[in-house]
Amino acid sequence: MHRFLFRRIPQFFLGAGVTNGYLKGFIPPGTLWQGPSKGFCVPGLNCYACPSSVFACPIGTLQHYSIIRAVPVYFVGFFVLFCVAVGRMACGTFCPFGLLQDLLHKVPSSRLRIPPWMTYIRYAVLLGLVLIIPFFTFAPWFSKLCPVGTLIAGIPWVAMNPEIRLMVGELFFVKLAILLLVVVLSILSKRPFCRVICPLGAIFSLFNRISILRLSWDEESCTHCDKCTRICPMDISIYKDANSHNCIRCLDCTQCPAVSVHMGPLKVPVPARECAPETMPGVESGCRV
Numbered sequence: 001m002h003r004f005l006f007r008r009i010p011q012f013f014l015g016a017g018v019t020n021g022y023l024k025g026f027i028p029p030g031t032l033w034q035g036p037s038k039g040f041c042v043p044g045l046n047c048y049a050c051p052s053s054v055f056a057c058p059i060g061t062l063q064h065y066s067i068i069r070a071v072p073v074y075f076v077g078f079f080v081l082f083c084v085a086v087g088r089m090a091c092g093t094f095c096p097f098g099l100l101q102d103l104l105h106k107v108p109s110s111r112l113r114i115p116p117w118m119t120y121i122r123y124a125v126l127l128g129l130v131l132i133i134p135f136f137t138f139a140p141w142f143s144k145l146c147p148v149g150t151l152i153a154g155i156p157w158v159a160m161n162p163e164i165r166l167m168v169g170e171l172f173f174v175k176l177a178i179l180l181l182v183v184v185l186s187i188l189s190k191r192p193f194c195r196v197i198c199p200l201g202a203i204f205s206l207f208n209r210i211s212i213l214r215l216s217w218d219e220e221s222c223t224h225c226d227k228c229t230r231i232c233p234m235d236i237s238i239y240k241d242a243n244s245h246n247c248i249r250c251l252d253c254t255q256c257p258a259v260s261v262h263m264g265p266l267k268v269p270v271p272a273r274e275c276a277p278e279t280m281p282g283v284e285s286g287c288r289v
């Protein structure tokens, strides 16, 4: 738990603090930051309409370009460079909605395992709801249903602005139901939204196999004890697929000395690589250290 908080608290301040720093926006009846930074995307889901948001959402931007039938050159250039460098690392170290799912999964409950084939659904969401349907309907359908938007934009606006409250219709209740479903599923299973639905995670994950940052696994020292799978927020067995498209590069599995991190040919030193019984129960008997 300590190690979890050590990693995740900076994630919260980096993700939520940097992208949602305009707290004045939450003073009723609410205002929206319209400064020049709104023209830039952060590498995480961040609703443009959130009162505290100072940057744009990459998925909202993609839908916008699909609707106006243009190619987002800046967006593609920035994200290709970013993803070639670190793959899907933003999901494991920056995006606050990933962190929220990790925290919800700490709630004691029975557990539900997500079948691996379901992790491909997010590519269909990317193609369908983000690119193709907005192209033909001229409406940002992913954003209309996105639980992040409901949580950080829809609910705050309805709560603090009487005029917006009057406009609430059936769609708002559909959005609330989707958010509630994601919350319940996050308690039961590891990061269900990131693994099954998120189109931004789908884009990032295309780069995991070619990124400069890579994970490796040492066949000699691995005992196949599967403790890394148990602590992995994406349920990955690193010895089966060290650079899986599902890996969010959170580096939690580097608690096992059989796992190492590389930037190209260079090995990256990872702090506190001892097997930590409090976070990886029993792993000390599985690691040959």
Ligand code: SF4
Residues within 6 Å of the ligand: 043, 044, 045, 090, 091, 092, 095, 096, 097, 098, 099, 193, 194, 195, 198, 199, 200, 201, 202
């Ligand atoms: S998959 Fe999506 S919601 Fe999950 S951490 Fe990545 S960007 Fe955020």
Ligand code: SF4
Residues within 6 Å of the ligand: 217, 221, 222, 223, 224, 225, 226, 227, 228, 229, 238, 239, 256, 257, 258, 259, 283, 286, 287, 288
């Ligand atoms: S925790 Fe380490 S030793 Fe156990 S399966 Fe994972 S990589 Fe191998």
Ligand code: SF4
Residues within 6 Å of the ligand: 092, 215, 231, 232, 233, 234, 235, 236, 238, 246, 247, 248, 249, 250, 251, 252, 253, 254
């Ligand atoms: S394989 Fe390791 S780095 Fe990747 S998501 Fe799982 S714990 Fe994090």
